[in-house]
Amino acid sequence: MSGQDEHKTKTLKLIVWRQAGPDKPGRFETYMAKGITDHHSFLEMLDVVNEDLIKSGKDPIVFDHDCREGICGVCSQVINGVPHGGFERTTVCQLHMRLFKDGDTIYMEPWRARAFPIIKDLMVDRGALDKIIQAGGYTSVHTGGAPDANSTPIPRPEAEYAMDAAECIGCGACVAGCPNGAAMLFTGAKVSQFAALPQGQVEAAERVANMLKAAQDCGFGNCTNHYECQAACPKGIDVKFIARLNREYLKAMCG
Amino acid sequence: MILDGKCPTGPIEKTWDKARFDMKLVNPSNKRKYKILVVGTGLAGGAAAASLAELGYKVESFCYQDSPRRAHSIAAQGGINAAKNYTNDGDSILRLYYDTIKGGDFRSREADVWRLAQVSNEIIDQCVAQGVPFARDYAGYLDNRSFGGAQVSRTFYARGQTGQQLLLGAYSALSRQIKLGTVKMFPRTEMLDLVLVDGEAKGITIRDLVTGEIRVHTGDAVLLCTGGYANVFNLSTNARGCSVTAIWKAYKKGAFFANPCFTQIHPTCIPQAGDYQSKLTLMSESLRNDGRIWVPKNKGDKRAANEIPEDDRDYYLERKYPSFGNLAPRDISSRAAKEACDDGRGVGPGGRGVYLDFRDSIKRLGEDVIRERYGNLFEMYERITGENGYKVPMRIYPASHYAMGGLWVDYNLMSNIPGLFVLGEANFSVHGANRLGASALMQGLADGYFVIPYTIGPYLAQSKPSKVKEDHAECAKSIADVKANLKKLVSINGKETPADFMRKLGNVTWNLVGMGRSKETLTEALSKLPGIKEEFWKNLKVAGNGAEVNQQLENAGRTADFIEFADLLCRDALARDESCGAHFRVEHQHPDGEAKRDDANFSHVAAWGYKGEGADPERHVEPLKFDLIKPAVRSYK
Numbered sequence: 001m002s003g004q005d006e007h008k009t010k011t012l013k014l015i016v017w018r019q020a021g022p023d024k025p026g027r028f029e030t031y032m033a034k035g036i037t038d039h040h041s042f043l044e045m046l047d048v049v050n051e052d053l054i055k056s057g058k059d060p061i062v063f064d065h066d067c068r069e070g071i072c073g074v075c076s077q078v079i080n081g082v083p084h085g086g087f088e089r090t091t092v093c094q095l096h097m098r099l100f101k102d103g104d105t106i107y108m109e110p111w112r113a114r115a116f117p118i119i120k121d122l123m124v125d126r127g128a129l130d131k132i133i134q135a136g137g138y139t140s141v142h143t144g145g146a147p148d149a150n151s152t153p154i155p156r157p158e159a160e161y162a163m164d165a166a167e168c169i170g171c172g173a174c175v176a177g178c179p180n181g182a183a184m185l186f187t188g189a190k191v192s193q194f195a196a197l198p199q200g201q202v203e204a205a206e207r208v209a210n211m212l213k214a215a216q217d218c219g220f221g222n223c224t225n226h227y228e229c230q231a232a233c234p235k236g237i238d239v240k241f242i243a244r245l246n247r248e249y250l251k252a253m254c255g
Numbered sequence: 256m257i258l259d260g261k262c263p264t265g266p267i268e269k270t271w272d273k274a275r276f277d278m279k280l281v282n283p284s285n286k287r288k289y290k291i292l293v294v295g296t297g298l299a300g301g302a303a304a305a306s307l308a309e310l311g312y313k314v315e316s317f318c319y320q321d322s323p324r325r326a327h328s329i330a331a332q333g334g335i336n337a338a339k340n341y342t343n344d345g346d347s348i349l350r351l352y353y354d355t356i357k358g359g360d361f362r363s364r365e366a367d368v369w370r371l372a373q374v375s376n377e378i379i380d381q382c383v384a385q386g387v388p389f390a391r392d393y394a395g396y397l398d399n400r401s402f403g404g405a406q407v408s409r410t411f412y413a414r415g416q417t418g419q420q421l422l423l424g425a426y427s428a429l430s431r432q433i434k435l436g437t438v439k440m441f442p443r444t445e446m447l448d449l450v451l452v453d454g455e456a457k458g459i460t461i462r463d464l465v466t467g468e469i470r471v472h473t474g475d476a477v478l479l480c481t482g483g484y485a486n487v488f489n490l491s492t493n494a495r496g497c498s499v500t501a502i503w504k505a506y507k508k509g510a511f512f513a514n515p516c517f518t519q520i521h522p523t524c525i526p527q528a529g530d531y532q533s534k535l536t537l538m539s540e541s542l543r544n545d546g547r548i549w550v551p552k553n554k555g556d557k558r559a560a561n562e563i564p565e566d567d568r569d570y571y572l573e574r575k576y577p578s579f580g581n582l583a584p585r586d587i588s589s590r591a592a593k594e595a596c597d598d599g600r601g602v603g604p605g606g607r608g609v610y611l612d613f614r615d616s617i618k619r620l621g622e623d624v625i626r627e628r629y630g631n632l633f634e635m636y637e638r639i640t641g642e643n644g645y646k647v648p649m650r651i652y653p654a655s656h657y658a659m660g661g662l663w664v665d666y667n668l669m670s671n672i673p674g675l676f677v678l679g680e681a682n683f684s685v686h687g688a689n690r691l692g693a694s695a696l697m698q699g700l701a702d703g704y705f706v707i708p709y710t711i712g713p714y715l716a717q718s719k720p721s722k723v724k725e726d727h728a729e730c731a732k733s734i735a736d737v738k739a740n741l742k743k744l745v746s747i748n749g750k751e752t753p754a755d756f757m758r759k760l761g762n763v764t765w766n767l768v769g770m771g772r773s774k775e776t777l778t779e780a781l782s783k784l785p786g787i788k789e790e791f792w793k794n795l796k797v798a799g800n801g802a803e804v805n806q807q808l809e810n811a812g813r814t815a816d817f818i819e820f821a822d823l824l825c826r827d828a829l830a831r832d833e834s835c836g837a838h839f840r841v842e843h844q845h846p847d848g849e850a851k852r853d854d855a856n857f858s859h860v861a862a863w864g865y866k867g868e869g870a871d872p873e874r875h876v877e878p879l880k881f882d883l884i885k886p887a888v889r890s891y892k
Contacts, residue, residue, distance in 0.1 A: 021803075037529065039604070039641075041533070041639075044532065047533060047754070051754060054752050054796055054798045055750070055752065057798070062806060066320060066327075066494040067325075068494070068534045072329050072494060074320060074321060090638070094638055096638065096639065096641065098641050119465055120803070127321075127322070129322070130322050133427065133430045134431070137427055137430060138385070138428060139384065139385055140431060141381075143302075143309055143428070144377070144705075146377070146380040146381045148380055149397055152383075153395025153396055154391055156392065156393050167416065170322065193386065193388065199383070199386045
């Protein structure tokens with residue numbers, strides 16, 4: 001165990017985006033986070049700051065959080081200019097304060113994209129991602145009457161490829177990281193999951209066309225191969241799924 | 256009162272088929288006249304909303320998260336059971352049923368468990384058709400593994416993210432219905448009251464978590480699929496938003512709360528690091544296959560783990576349970592860890608931890624083999640603790656992670672309030688006093704996809720559709736009550752935050768009624784809870800008001816409900832003067848530390864009825880019967 005640093009605490013300067021509502025002007029405010037140890041998670045550090053704010057009669061910082069183990073996909077902060085803080089395969093909730101030094105200044109902002117209006121402070125509305133899934137991110141199978149699960153063998157490489165794509169947690173970091181505010185990695189991952197599986201073939205053409213149309217209608221941009229999405233993705237989703245998305249789209253359009 | 260689960264009679268193997276045939280149906284052209292309110296979008300709620308909408312019902316679906324895809328079912332790692340017997344190792348519906356009854360220590364309802372085992376196979380078929388990427392072998396067929404002490408390999412899995420993949424399956428089915436207009440989705444809403452009209456559930460009062468608006472949604476039936484209450488211990492492996500609120504509000508409107516004291520502890524979690532901690536993280540129990548668990552022999556031994564020689568180490572599980580050793584069942588190994596720490600021999604900050612040491616297995620197998628088996632877990636451990644588990648022993652401690660108890664339901668999943676149905680972890684019926692691994696996902700999807708679409712029929716068939724509108728007097732009253740309660744919370748203006756009170760509550764619940772309970776600790780807890788409640792309503796501090804995003808107000812409401820609920824949990828644990836499954840009354844144990852049941856007096860479900868503020872709740876019972884297998888002592892020798 002880490003005996004010697006147990007009682008060592010650090011102080012950090014937080015520069016946080018505060019915005020009262022979607023149509024309100026926003027601004028940066030400065031707060032000090034005191035008494036932080038190596039063992040605080042990033043969100044626990046924010047909890048400490050918020051408890052102080054409440055006790056001194058001020059409005060706490062609003063931020064989305066829930067599972068705090070990197071799987072629900074709700075946490076969403078741009079930290080020092082990078083979605084989720086820029087540590088490989090790590091969501092905000094899995095950042096720990098041992099990654100920061102005493103006296104560090106940390107900038108915190110919400111996801112910024114045309115399709116993600118700010119609700120308050122660091123909380124944004126990502127309903128647009130749900131709309132993309134609603135446009136076709138499924139197989140149209142009713143409950144009941146599905147054939148036996150082993151009736152269609154699926155080669156292991158295809159199954160693994162589908163699983164690689166399906167790991168997306170829908171956090172939207174890819175959109176926040178993209179200079180065009182595109183949701184191509186998100187959409188590509190879902191399209192590729194189904195494209196790799198026999199169950200996804202029947203509706204393949206419609207699916208890719210409808211999902212891309214929905215993305216456009218929601219105000220997401222297009223891909224210009226910056227690959228910032230892959231760099232920001234906490235689940236390591238590969239840009240090869242955008243290439244697959246494009247191939248699937250071409251196939252759909254050319255029949 | 257003696258409760259009747261209204262289970263079908265006759266040979267158990269035929270009960271579900273017979274019940275389905277006997278159930279009244281709603282004519283297809285009449286289904287669209289009925290509106291069903293579904294609260295929660297996890298496996299149970301997501302699957303139910305999608306399946307009911309497919310049948311033609313109008314559905315409104317609610318979740319507190321920003322998207323239905325984020326419900327806490329997503330965090331389940333291990334897998335989902337089904338009696339497919341693809342591995343040809345002797346599995347069957349009968350065996351899955353048997354294992355579940357035995358695992359629940361003979362405190363679950365037999366007919367419900369049979370049904371669960373029977374529909375388990377359809378779940379896998381359904382999920383594969385949805386495109387859930389389960390693990391497969393090189394021939395392309397589905398892979399299985401053994402899990403949770405079962406002697407057959409019946410667990411289907413998708414890497415360590417089975418819950419996520421199953422939830423995304425249900426979410427995709429739900430999304431399809433939302434697009435078709437058959438489901439109206441209301442994310443970022445929290446249910447704060449149940450609306451009863453003439454004694455039947457006809458609506459819910461919700462708070463819009465973005466605008467703060469309080470409004471009623473009316474319908475012909477209400478489904479609560481709102482998960483478990485493990486956060487009553489303050490720290491648990493549950494998400495921060497998981498609460499007892501929805502089912503507690505229903506309880507206060509008359510729904511019976513069954514077996515609240517049945518809560519499960521997971522032995523291999525990462526220990527708490529400090530008071531500021533917000534949640535505990537679970538690591539797969541598989542680590543115990545190769546790790547050895549120990550604490551220093553001497554109290555207050557402050558040496559670093561690797562400097563403590565072999566003679567000064569106490570491998571207490573191997574010592575106490577030589578045949579099972581480090582693989583002793585969850586509850587036994589959890590309690591043994593607590594005993595060692597209570598004895599002053601715990602390790603790490605705060606002394607609430609024990610070592611899980613891979614030194615010997617690394618010596619035997621090499622670091623590469625250990626990395627291959629558990630690499631992702633070592634990485635997760637290092638991310639959180641900053642320690643390298645290959646070089647120094649990991650530290651672990653048990654944590655609360657699942658609630659077997661929940662609202663009482665009959666065989667049709669309907670509570671004692673007509674029109675109020677309860678699905679998934681929020682109800683009580685199939686796991687008895689202890690849930691087996693990989694069975695939670697199975698139950699959520701069984702209830703949502705394959706049970707409720709049938710069992711809601713008999714209630715709806717006899718009720719006139721759209722009877723209650725939003726302008727009904729009961730709706731106005733409910734809105735007024737909810738608003739008054741919220742106003743009270745924001746106007747106390749004391750000094751302590753909801754988090755402060757959750758810590759105080761956790762100190763009582765976790766320390767006195769967590770892993771082990773006795774008459775003394777329960778009596779002590781019951782004497783402390785009223786003080787916490789009183790202080791809460793005098794000294795709570797919530798910033799801001801109710802007419803905007805206010806996460807502190809959300810926390811305050813959930814905290815208030817947890818404080819009240821803790822009292823019921825303790826009463827139930829005190830009244831159940833036996834040990835069974837995860838409910839361990841230290842007064843009742845076999846010499847080997849196994850829970851000692853008292854079938855003569857406690858072979859029943861205890862369901863508590865609310866009698867009003869300040870009045871003692873009433874304990875009702877539903878006797879349990881076991882026709883196919885007879886209760887026996889659980890043995891892990």
